[in-house]
Amino acid sequence: MSRRFSAWSLLKGGLSGQRAWPAQWRAAAPKAGYEAVIIGGGGHGLAAAYYLAREHGLRDVAVLEKGWIGGGNTGRNTTIIRSNYLFAESSALYDHAVRLWETLSQELNYNVMYSPRGVLMLAHSVHDEQVFKRHIHANYVNGVDNEWLSAAEAKAYCPPLNIGTELRYPVLGGALQRRGGTARHDAVAWGYARAADALGVDIIENCEVTGLRRDAHGAIAAVETRRGLISTRRVGVSAAGHSSVVLNMAGVSLPLESFPLQALVSEPVKPVFPCVVMSNTIHAYISQSDKGELVIGASTDAYTSYTQRGALHVSQHTLEAICELFPDFRRLRMLRNWGGIVDVTPDRSPIIARTPVPGLYVNCGWGTGGFKATPGAGHLLAWTMAKDAPHRLNAPFSIERFRDGTLIDEAAAAAVSH
Amino acid sequence: MLLIPCPYCGPRAELEFSYGGEAHIARPAAGAALTDEQWAAYQYERSNTRGPHAERWRHARGCGRFFNVLRDTTTDRILAAYRIGEARPVLPAEPR
Numbered sequence: 001m002s003r004r005f006s007a008w009s010l011l012k013g014g015l016s017g018q019r020a021w022p023a024q025w026r027a028a029a030p031k032a033g034y035e036a037v038i039i040g041g042g043g044h045g046l047a048a049a050y051y052l053a054r055e056h057g058l059r060d061v062a063v064l065e066k067g068w069i070g071g072g073n074t075g076r077n078t079t080i081i082r083s084n085y086l087f088a089e090s091s092a093l094y095d096h097a098v099r100l101w102e103t104l105s106q107e108l109n110y111n112v113m114y115s116p117r118g119v120l121m122l123a124h125s126v127h128d129e130q131v132f133k134r135h136i137h138a139n140y141v142n143g144v145d146n147e148w149l150s151a152a153e154a155k156a157y158c159p160p161l162n163i164g165t166e167l168r169y170p171v172l173g174g175a176l177q178r179r180g181g182t183a184r185h186d187a188v189a190w191g192y193a194r195a196a197d198a199l200g201v202d203i204i205e206n207c208e209v210t211g212l213r214r215d216a217h218g219a220i221a222a223v224e225t226r227r228g229l230i231s232t233r234r235v236g237v238s239a240a241g242h243s244s245v246v247l248n249m250a251g252v253s254l255p256l257e258s259f260p261l262q263a264l265v266s267e268p269v270k271p272v273f274p275c276v277v278m279s280n281t282i283h284a285y286i287s288q289s290d291k292g293e294l295v296i297g298a299s300t301d302a303y304t305s306y307t308q309r310g311a312l313h314v315s316q317h318t319l320e321a322i323c324e325l326f327p328d329f330r331r332l333r334m335l336r337n338w339g340g341i342v343d344v345t346p347d348r349s350p351i352i353a354r355t356p357v358p359g360l361y362v363n364c365g366w367g368t369g370g371f372k373a374t375p376g377a378g379h380l381l382a383w384t385m386a387k388d389a390p391h392r393l394n395a396p397f398s399i400e401r402f403r404d405g406t407l408i409d410e411a412a413a414a415a416v417s418h
Numbered sequence: 419m420l421l422i423p424c425p426y427c428g429p430r431a432e433l434e435f436s437y438g439g440e441a442h443i444a445r446p447a448a449g450a451a452l453t454d455e456q457w458a459a460y461q462y463e464r465s466n467t468r469g470p471h472a473e474r475w476r477h478a479r480g481c482g483r484f485f486n487v488l489r490d491t492t493t494d495r496i497l498a499a500y501r502i503g504e505a506r507p508v509l510p511a512e513p514r
Contacts, residue, residue: 253459255462302437306491403455
């Protein structure tokens, strides 16, 4: 069983050559039944299990993961955290997550390396400038920090940035959220897994869900898995790109489409890049990890797919934009690129809600921007499962909004072109 | 990048095409008679199939015509291409 980390334990671990650390969570085997089951052992699912145990006293909980924890989109994103979304519903939802990020390392006793280094979104046209200023004003009204920088101020904040007028799409300025930043994605999964495990949650890897059983009244009765049948009355689906596949097992159809989204990293270099820069117009995202790699986000492929890889011309397009904006990086070599499958809703806002099937809850539709919401999404899914009712923050993010026409259209704020 | 067999022009690179979403979704003839649920399902719900998926493509930078493609979304392999108005081809049962 894992112990609490402290300066003393780290020193002791160092003196023993870092070889004496115990496993940080148990390799649990599935029991015959649980009070609640979470499908999907990514950051969102593990966080939901943690908050179910921590805030709602539900400790007889299992997290079922098809592969290994954090091996899906949690380990495949560009780790950007921000909350400067347009509508009141969204900025409240995403800012809830940012506030949890701020104290997460202390809460979990695990360093998730949250680094509020600032997220700068570049404007390249008059239209961009108007849209970003509208976002800034809306954020101001909603108590979310976001400010306008001129091109020269943007250059001062991010020195590698090229603000020359010779660019095809010159930089006119940008919107900066100083509380935005990055975190270490693997540490988020590991930290939540360790903390949930310590509260009694079973984390079950290599356990693909193959079916959802319902009783005579239609309510959830059991989960069929590759490691046997698990009876439960409460299931939370947090399966990202495969949410449609899992929900179809219970006859639930949601407005989701799954697309591959790519990211890539360069060879590691000394610290050269102080913040996160995003450009929606020419499509580039970039930040530098503490290992020194430049972490670059590309866009989604045009078509739906489950292949976890993307087309080369998509990442090439992003690299052209990066080289234009940051000429210093032209000679850097790229080390790795990969794809994750993201589930996109028509209004680019997530769904955290009860489903028409009693006992079945869902957290999906985060599209290209789910990492930033990890603590908030887990917290709200746990609340919704424990109370069988949404929290006021996720009540607008229902399934019914598509029927009622109360969409929360964040296509402009979602940044990734899709 | 996909190599897409346009039924009119032959195989061409994906860059010449634009994606048109899931195929065979017909607009309901009597839209006003539908319930809100039915209308929302028509407008927003998609099969999001894991496996053979029928979808529209337009040869935007070629002949300009729409056509349908059957593609396996687990491998991105294109299984068939056929003209608008033709029925979805029946695939022989084969191991993927």
